[in-house]
Amino acid sequence: MFEWFIDSASTIAPQVNFVMNLVNFITGLAFLLTNATLVYFIIKYRRRKEGEITSRIDQNHTIEVIWTVIPSIILAILYIIGLKDFRELRAAGQKYKEILVSAKQWSWNFTYTTDSDLIGSSKKLQTDNILYLEENERVKLIMKSKDVIHSFYVPEFRVKEDVVGNIYTYVTFIPLISDRQKNMSEQERKIWYQITEDQKEIIPQVEDQCEKLKQKYGINLPNGSCASYRIYCAEYCGKDHSYMLGSAVVLKKEQFLAVMNKLKEEQGQITISAEYGRQLYETKGCKSCHSIDGTKVVGPTWKGVWGTKRKLIDGRIVTIDENYITTAILEPTKEVAEGYPNIMPPQDLNEEQIQSIIEFIKSLK
Ligand code: HEC
Ligand SMILES: [Cu+2]
Structure with a gap:
């Protein structure tokens, strides 16, 4: 149900969708049942004549046991599902790539430690506001803030984690290219990523970064090999909080390596200017x-x-x-x-x- 509104672009997304739908279903059902009963009682036990006195009922043990035990069981089940998914977002002990995330008012900075080593770059590659990820590879974001509390949030990944000043926080997930992005035509893509001229001026990082890669680096991106999702800061962090946006660009292995090599080239020959x-x-x-x-x-x-x-x-x-x-x-x-x-x-x-x-x-x- 959730995918109608928003793409699922990580391996954990279906699990998160499932719990979300389950919680919505249970609370929806509880809402309907209690309100239907309420309406029924209002009608059934309405006052029928002047001076009618209600019978006095203090306690009903059966009902109390039912409404304690059933919700407890439901909550326990939700807890177990939640714990299982939470452990996956932590995924201690699994193989992953490391990316350092540094947040400040009002930008994101990414350092690709594992990937820099992989392509043999003597400098650690860095990008601002744009995060390049390889599809189907578990990534671990190790995050810290330079000032106030921020929160790294990519709805399509179903990943959200606070970024704090004094401690490192982290989250791990496996990014994917969502079906919607894979099947989009050129035209649909243009509409999907459209932003106004004003926005282009202030937040160019949320334009279609796949298109940008083609233009800037001439990287060949066949259909379905690239998708770009928005990174939000989900913690109010000051005046321009709403502009603290970025793009998370998921690429197939070949294209990802091409981008990393371009960055290596570019960052290797930076001169003062x-x-x-x-x-x-x-x-x-x-x-x-x-x-x-x-x-x-x-x-x-x-x-x-x-x-x-x-x-x-x-x-x-x-x-x-x-x-x-x-x-x-x-x-x-x-x-x-x-x-x-x-x-x-x-x-x-x-x-x-x-x-x-x-x-x-x-x-x-
Ligand atoms: C959150 C807001 C903020 C950001 C972001 C910020 N600055 Fe500043 N900056 C200030 C303020 C406020 C002052 C004036 C007070 C002071 O001197 O500390 C200032 C002063 C300066 C000055 C002295 C200018 C003068 O005319 O006295 C320089 C140079 C400077 N900033 C460079 C930078 C650079 C470079 C960056 C980005 C890498 C940056 N600032 C980002 C708020 C900011
Ligand atoms: Cu922020």
Whole structure:
């Protein structure tokens, strides 16, 4: 019943659907029975004449035993089913690939430890907001937040797990390409993934990522070899919480390896440039708090600030240069600009990335 509304794209999905339908059925039935009885009693025991007195009934042991025992049995059954499925989402001891998930206001970052080793990449491959998964391979997401509590949620996988600051949380599942996605025609696909021009500007990561792979890397994706599902943050985590979206792209083995190799190529030859800085600005979440057109968002705009003076909350006046920007990125609480909230989370950008951001800010005259 559940699949009418939403695809099932993991091996655990049918089990989750089953419990969901079972719970809906039981509660639906209970609702009908109690309300039918209620209506029946209202009619049967209505007051028939002035001054009629109701007979007094204190207790009925038979009924009490029935309504305690039956729900207890039902709950015990649900508990056993739930425990079984929960254990599968944990799947301790099974073979799996590891992907580190790092969440922050308002973006997701993925590090492919197992896959980087597999394709012999000396750097661990990383992606922002887009998670590439291989079909039919169990994956274990090891998740941590850099700031507040987030929640990793992909409805089609039936997977939802909180991402917290002080501890690692994890979840394991086997992603699949759902039947609906396999059988979609070009045209249906276009409609399915359609988003508005405004959305394209703010949340390009939810466009059809299979189409993007074809365009960007020229990867051959025959029908049914790729599906992209939306990743949501299911924990209210601040102002732009609703934009904390991503895509989980499930690929067949061959296509998956092709993508990993492209990433390896791309990430192996990154050089410092304003263009790369712009990409980071868009994918690393800076965009939600900093504008590049002069408007004040949460933090200061980056337009035309290079080389100008900035007043800090401790009264000092500093020049916006390489040192100031580097400190602002790595240790944001150390030098806080006056007139702005001290809320910027530390960003773990590497040297190349910080340099590129600096080049980018310089370029915004
Ligand atoms: C949650 C909102 C938020 C995000 C996300 C964010 N910043 Fe900030 N940032 C701020 C605020 C607020 C300030 C001003 C207060 C301060 O100096 O800490 C600031 C200040 C800065 C400054 C100093 C600018 C100036 O003119 O004084 C730099 C540089 C900067 N951020 C870089 C970045 C980069 C790079 C990223 C992305 C990798 C980023 N920020 C992401 C909120 C954010
Ligand atoms: Cu969030």
